[in-house]
Amino acid sequence: MTDPLLQLDYKPKLPPKINYGIGLVGTGGIVQYATMPSYRKHRLDVVAAFDLQRPTAEIVAEEFEIPHVYDSLEQLLDDAAVEIVEIAVPPQHQLGIVRTCLEAGKHLLCQKPLALDLGESAEIVKLGEASGLKVAVNQQLRWGQGLRGAKDLIRKGWIGQVADASIQVSVNTPWNMWEWLVNAPRLEIQFHSIHYIDAMRSLFGDPIWITSRHARNPLQGDIIGETKTITIMDYENDLQVLIADNHFNHSDEYFATFRFIGTKGHISGTLGAMYNYPHGQEDSLYWSGRPHYPHQKFEAKLEGKWIPDAFIGPIASLMTAIQEDGMPETNVRDNLGTLRVVEAAYMSAEQNRSIRFDEVPAIPISEQ
Ligand SMILES: NC(=O)c1ccc[n+]([C@@H]2O[C@H](COP(=O)([O-])OP(=O)(O)OC[C@H]3O[C@@H](n4cnc5c(N)ncnc54)[C@H](O)[C@@H]3O)[C@@H](O)[C@H]2O)c1
Numbered sequence: 001m002t003d004p005l006l007q008l009d010y011k012p013k014l015p016p017k018i019n020y021g022i023g024l025v026g027t028g029g030i031v032q033y034a035t036m037p038s039y040r041k042h043r044l045d046v047v048a049a050f051d052l053q054r055p056t057a058e059i060v061a062e063e064f065e066i067p068h069v070y071d072s073l074e075q076l077l078d079d080a081a082v083e084i085v086e087i088a089v090p091p092q093h094q095l096g097i098v099r100t101c102l103e104a105g106k107h108l109l110c111q112k113p114l115a116l117d118l119g120e121s122a123e124i125v126k127l128g129e130a131s132g133l134k135v136a137v138n139q140q141l142r143w144g145q146g147l148r149g150a151k152d153l154i155r156k157g158w159i160g161q162v163a164d165a166s167i168q169v170s171v172n173t174p175w176n177m178w179e180w181l182v183n184a185p186r187l188e189i190q191f192h193s194i195h196y197i198d199a200m201r202s203l204f205g206d207p208i209w210i211t212s213r214h215a216r217n218p219l220q221g222d223i224i225g226e227t228k229t230i231t232i233m234d235y236e237n238d239l240q241v242l243i244a245d246n247h248f249n250h251s252d253e254y255f256a257t258f259r260f261i262g263t264k265g266h267i268s269g270t271l272g273a274m275y276n277y278p279h280g281q282e283d284s285l286y287w288s289g290r291p292h293y294p295h296q297k298f299e300a301k302l303e304g305k306w307i308p309d310a311f312i313g314p315i316a317s318l319m320t321a322i323q324e325d326g327m328p329e330t331n332v333r334d335n336l337g338t339l340r341v342v343e344a345a346y347m348s349a350e351q352n353r354s355i356r357f358d359e360v361p362a363i364p365i366s367e368q
Contacts, residue, residue: 020107022315030111034278084319110124134328146284149269156292160264163238163263166243170244171274187224190342198335200243211232227247265287
């Protein structure tokens with residue numbers, strides 16, 4: 001029998017009941033190439049769709065056999081078959097939709113980032129907690145196969161105490177997929193590195209210090225926000241996390257790697273999705289560790305890709321929370337931790353200094 005230490009536990013777990021009626025608000029790119037392919041594969045029950053651009057919703061409904069397309073949010077919420085609303089609109093529109101959906105008594109899966117600023121994000125947390133409904137965030141890289149596999153290896157003690165962790169990405173990102181991002185003053189950290197920050201928080205919790213440097217790239221033309229960033233998150237016990245991204249690497253030497261160095265071993269691998277976004281490839285994962293098999297190196301054969309397969313993670317976790325009356329892994333309060341790191345990264349870059357995590361204004365969320 002294979003040693004359990006060598007069996008990686010990295011796949012999202014669906015709860016026993018999965019036939020909740022899901023209503024989509026916003027049916028643009030991410031729903032088309034990630035959410036719906038993933039949900040169809042797992043036979044989730046998407047019952048309704050609404051998009052300000054009705055033809056977009058109609059195309060998605062036809063391709064994925066969604067029975068109802070509605071003309072307004074209110075109509076979608078009136079449909080009793082809709083139990084969970086999944087929002088996938090640009091973040092500046094999310095708060096108003098959240099408020100209306102919660103008033104209608106629907107559980108929610110929100111998109112990342114929750115909002116463009118911390119105040120609105122905190123408002124979503126407050127509304128979610130006051131509602132008694134389950135509200136999660138689609139921060140799905142936590143379920144990326146390589147990083148989830150690494151989490152399992154760290155948990156099983158393969159590499160001892162983690163001392164250094166890094167995600168380094170230098171790729172050619174197709175920014176034309178998101179026209180609404182061209183004028184975003186906050187770009188790379190707010191919309192992309194937020195995934196890496198969240199994934200690192202899912203492994204190590206909140207950092208103590210955040211240091212971040214941001215730059216543009218000579219090739220980025222009209223795009224006004226930062227597209228090259230380096231962020232360091234310092235933890236207790238001298239753990240340092242490095243997240244470094246460059247989205248304008250137009251050479252053929254591109255890479256998207258992660259690495260964890262522990263006191264007793266190492267884990268490394270690649271984020272396959274970033275090699276040809278959004279089509280990508282499978283992640284790779286390698287490791288070696290003295291505690292279990294001191295003289296061997298291992299390679300995992302991982303099934304699935306970040307896009308679309310990791311997208312089942314947040315919705316599965318939300319459904320589990322509904323059934324067990326628990327908290328989704330990416331619940332909104334937890335997500336606020338990720339957003340505070342994001343905010344600290346911008347403060348750091350703007351003020352040319354390191355920022356303590358608790359320097360980011362304490363947020364007046366629900367008095368419990
Ligand atoms: N989780 C991820 O990995 C990931 C990846 C890409 C994008 N996103 C997020 O998903 C969201 C959507 O991104 P996208 O790439 O699909 O954008 P998109 O522009 O392709 O699609 C957005 C859709 O929302 C619709 N819309 C806008 N406002 C609306 C409203 N008030 N009510 C109903 N529909 C509305 C638009 O008509 C459009 O069809 C953004 O918040 C983005 O940050 C997340």
